[in-house]
Amino acid sequence: MTADARLLPVDSESTAALAATGLRYGLVDTTDRTAFAAWDQADSRGFHEGRLSEQTIDANFANLAYRRTTGVWDDTIPDAAVPVATVSTWVAELTVPGPAIVPAWAVSSVTVAATHRRRGIARALMEGELRTAAAADVPLAILTASEATIYGRYGYAPATTVATLEVDRRRVTWAGLTPTGRVHFVEPASARSIVEEISARAVRRIPGEIDRWGGRFDQHFGLIAPDSDRGRSIRTARYDDADGTAQGVVAFRLVEQDPDIIRLEVEHFTATTDDAYAGLWKFLLEHDLVTSIRARHRSIDEPLPLLLADRRAVRWSEVEDFLWVRVLDPIATLESRRYGSAGRLDLEITDALGFAAGRFRLEVAADGSASVTRVSSVPDAGTDAAAAATATLSLPVNQLGAIFLGGIRPTVLAAAALIAADSPETLALADRLFAAERAPHLSIVF
Template sequence: MTQTHENQPHLTQPVDEQSARALSEKGLRLALVDTTDDAAFDEWLHADSRGFLGGRDSAEALTESRELLRDRRTTAVYDDVIPSSASPVGTVNSWVAPLTVPGGATVPAWAISSVTVAPTHRRRGVATALLGSELRVAHALGVPVAILTVSESVIYGRWGFGPATFATEWRVDTKRVRWTGPATVGRLSFTDPADYREDGNAVLDRVMAGRAGEIAMTPYLAERLMGPRKGMPEAEKYRLVRYDSPAGEPEGFVSYLAKDTDDFTKHTIEVNYLAAATDEALTALWRFLLELDLVAQVHVTTRGLDEPLPYLVSDIRGARVTGVEDHLWVRILDVPAALTTRRYEHDGELVLDVADDLGFTGGRYRLTVSGGQATVETTTDDPDVSLTVNALGSVYLGHDAARGLSVAGKVTGDAAALDRLFRTATPPRLSTWF
């Protein structure tokens, strides 16, 4: 595959001078990786995998990763003094992802992934240089928000990110619950990723456009949701079931694998991804999972806070939420651009005083919402609400965070008015990792 940089300024923007200088003072070198140079890219991919405690990828897996990840801005930190200097000691990649916001529009979001620092070089400010560089490059390109999903929730607050969507994990005791949901319609059938790719992508596009917090798919993400990546453990066990409406329209799928237990009648189903563009698809796919023979438990992650499962089964406690976790973190880089892209469910006016330690978008703004549409202007008027840029990120997609942030002292002033304006009836959700 040849790489074209046309209309992809995220690939051509040079490395950030400030971070390059800071690293150079520590004897380290910040560089963009040429993702058409297979050897250099493979070293970067190995370092990324090592950072997350993974193994060395097979040649087949590397080929797939190179194909699917070439279009990301791929940054490395090198320690040129060490013998294995071709292997980065720091990694990050990024791309501009359309992020669905309340009302259904999308805002360009600087999606950051693969943040790793070699354990031999930890806590020397490498991640600080990488994150600073990502945010400054995004800001210089006029991208109004940055987003990431995180391995640990303690890391990213210092760079102005706030948790903006929460994800639920479910364990369903399928020997205990009975389906009490509506009659299910449509057609279910087994397929495989190669045959299903086009329809699956169309389903994913609808799912991602349908909820604030979801991001547009890239080929890499879509491949992961429809089936296992090459070289993943138990790849041969993955199954893909498609749902088509009574009219034959592709509207959903579930990708899953069955795990053995010591009782053959009690397998556990690990759901890789459940995609449902309509309620009919959602109910049909849930019912399929809950009624599988030789299965005792269904385990699903990254569902929304409003997953309707308890209303679809005979015994609510047989379908337990076993985890609720912060999932998508949002960092606002341009308050007016971010706030005017989303829609609001109530009209109103607020003067917001936003504190941004990194200096990207702090200031005082009058937000006026009329007919659900916002205008934002800078003002010197007294604020109604003072908050950190992290807190603004946390309420931006409609999540129910204003009251908690007010109790914690991270929002001061009229938190109820902030809540009324920003919160949405349907909670935001991100159903994938990136």
């Protein structure tokens, strides 16, 4: 794999397709602040956000310059320095069941200007980035989607689910374990100075999480504009275990909707242990005067309700698809994770873009490790008795991405006719194999 994906040239096929319509596809020089600022403003406009302040551009320039930053320019428009389309990508570390880590081509900032939409620009960019990722030997691509209808056509499918959690604090009686450590209020800059190390440990425990970048913590902790109303409203606290080692960080703000209704909004929550998880939640719930606590992008199998005397004090809403996965290399992708049981399964994969198409044999050992080989798509029973006898799951590449992290069972996808198995036993085997140690969860938008 390339050491610096940022510098790989843009895909030649997409360059030619866009040039045929008078558009120029290229990389942004992320050492050039002026060029980066034009791209950053286009990205913000594409997401219907306001003009970025110089302070925000400075922060993005400092934090996001490591990414592969691409744009499409139309030299015939008045403000030709501002791209009419944007995408940024980087090689992230995705945690997979095991847990283990696999490099993933993270795709973000996909925008096309309202003046240039629906003429194939996004398709050229999405397909171009997939070809670049595959050529760089990155086994899969990932994204979080603004709409659920955009990315299936490129071979992505949702692999994790998130929900918003809201606690009615007046109903709370703590009934869970007694945390062994202590919570300390710390200033945001102090929390920021320790969170990277704590977060690195936390995300490696949870399939579906990716490694973080500094700017995301700055946002959560209000440090991009610390003197703004939002910056000043952020409170941060640290959880130290019984030995005094920091094991968690939380950032939150209090929103007064009415003198009698005060909501505590969780902006950031990292815990590396069950003890730290309980300690930080107990602390948040112990805020007198607060009526409710709201946290977005939480896992659907949070233990929080089980720590309270009245589990219905916790309500869930906005249960949505979150991390989308697109497999490019089935062998490297499937071999990167551990499986729920031993067994052998053939996967007959279709892929309109060609990357992952073929028949692949997944053989899982007793320790959950896998070896994957490409086998003939048309097995000859005479010469390949194993292929003829092997349980076979037939699926489009999207659905391979869906089941990869163990977030949805093959049986459920088969019930929706999205995948097919040669027998009910094959489906049951696929369910057992792809089961993960916990529900996969990504807790940030990117």
